[in-house]
Amino acid sequence: MASAPETVYDRMPNDLSAFWMPFTANRQFKAAPRLLVEAKDMHYTTQDGRKVLDGTAGLWCVNAGHCREPIVRAVQEQVARMEYAPPFQMGHPAPFELAARLARMAPGDLDHVFFTNSGSESVDTALKIALAYHRMKGEGQRTRLIGRSRGYHGVGFGGISVGGMSPNRKFYGGMLGGVDHLPHTHSLQNMAFSRGQPEWGAHLADELEEIVALHDASTIAAVIVEPVAGSAGVLVPPKGYLERLRAICDKHGLLLIFDEVITGFGRLGTSFAGDRFGVVPDLMTTAKGLTNATVPMGAVFCRKFIHDAFMQGDNTHAVELTHGYTYSAHPLAAAAGLATLDVYQEEGLFERAAELEPYWQDALHSLDDAGPVVDVRNFGIMGAVQFDPRKDSPGTRGYDIFTKCYEKGVLVRYTADILAMSPPLIVSKGQIDQIVDTLAESIKEAA
Ligand code: PXG
Secondary structure (H helix, E strand, C coil): CCCCCCCCCCCCCCCCCCCCCCCCCHHHHHHCCCCEEEEEECEEEECCCCEEEECCHHHHCCCCCECCHHHHHHHHHHHHHCCCCCCCCCCCHHHHHHHHHHHHHCCCCCCEEEEECCHHHHHHHHHHHHHHHHHHCCCCCCCEEEEECCCCCCCCHHHHHHCCCHHHHCCCCCCCCCEEEECCCCCHHHHCCCCCCCCCCHHHHHHHHHHHHHHCHHHEEEEEECCCECCCCCECCCCCHHHHHHHHHHHHCCEEEEECCCCCCCCCCCCCHHHHHCCCCCEEEECHHHHCCCCCCEEEEECHHHHHHHCCCCCCCCCCCCCCCCCCCCHHHHHHHHHHHHHHHHCCHHHHHHHHHHHHHHHHHCCCCCCCEEEEEEECCEEEEEECCCCCCCCHHHHHHHHHHHHCCEECEEECCEEEECCCCCCCHHHHHHHHHHHHHHHHHHC
């Protein structure tokens, strides 16, 4: 509970109108605001003093739980020592250390790390590196980018172009030219209520061969997918699907990009999805769990051959990649990142996630027969429950269940008639039960 006297940080604001909220139904929210004022470990405290169990790790990002003391301390110490240093033609020690540790953690030879401030920036950075790489190799005609239907790659123009969420795209005209999309991998008919990876659907990767046949491999730079699609409501790749995508990319010289903004940093019980699936991409985009969301930061991981292609020639004073952000490798983010990796490692949180996965799976699938549920999906410590939409008002059933859960003290993530869950990896079995019991009750009441 916030302590008196009230400050701007914990009182209800007098005026909600000026803040145009992101990805929010502003008018609906402002009529009945949900404000959070404190967070610790697995819980938020609301503005009216209620504890809410965080079933979503914030937005899939607070993997170690909230306000963890070592991370808070590292950021406090860094802000008092040096709050900012320019990252262009200058440096400071922490991001070198952080990049080296990340390179050691990453699968295969994803040995070089470019820092950004968000998942969206990581995606646009990776797409630019892919295009520039081909150009460096004398294949500048490889400009086409392949995404996937229902994919989410953030909100930059690159990310929405390869993304496959139609509401995010429809206002923005042609965006990038030369983009095509694979079909998504979800099918209620063939995989509803799968536990973990569906058996059906590896053949959907063969659509990449069709796209290559249509455009010719010599025009295609890269393929980007989320190993497990998060925002679309936890779409788990069919067994063998990612392996097949990798093989087709290799055959045609296409770079494979895994967008691991959600799946990275333990969400699947391994450091990255690439480890879990045994598939190493050529570029990997991350953010969120990199700093436990304490300070915004993203990172793009590159395989050695990509990085090395930029480091050729005698002109060593030339900038190799004309790209970067004022806040790339920001000191507070780097400090948060280093402290976060320590917490993950010292507490064995990725292993803990792997151990909890069977319990999480069984708990979620106890909802298989609950009222209007048409699918329950899970992988790692990610899960989603999908509802039959109400006739004439799609999305309202999901919203009603989401608000009931919140009133009962559990935060889940609402996207139309799908609710997604991704609690911090410190979640207890009792708290998993609480999430699922609250969902079950709310589903019954909102039916
Ligand atoms: N790629 C992936 C796979 C993501 O999930 C981004 C890129 C963009 O990251 P930034 O940091 O620019 O937001 C994301 C972000 C949701 C939800 O509830 C998901 C995200 C963000 C907000 C909400 O599904 N993912």
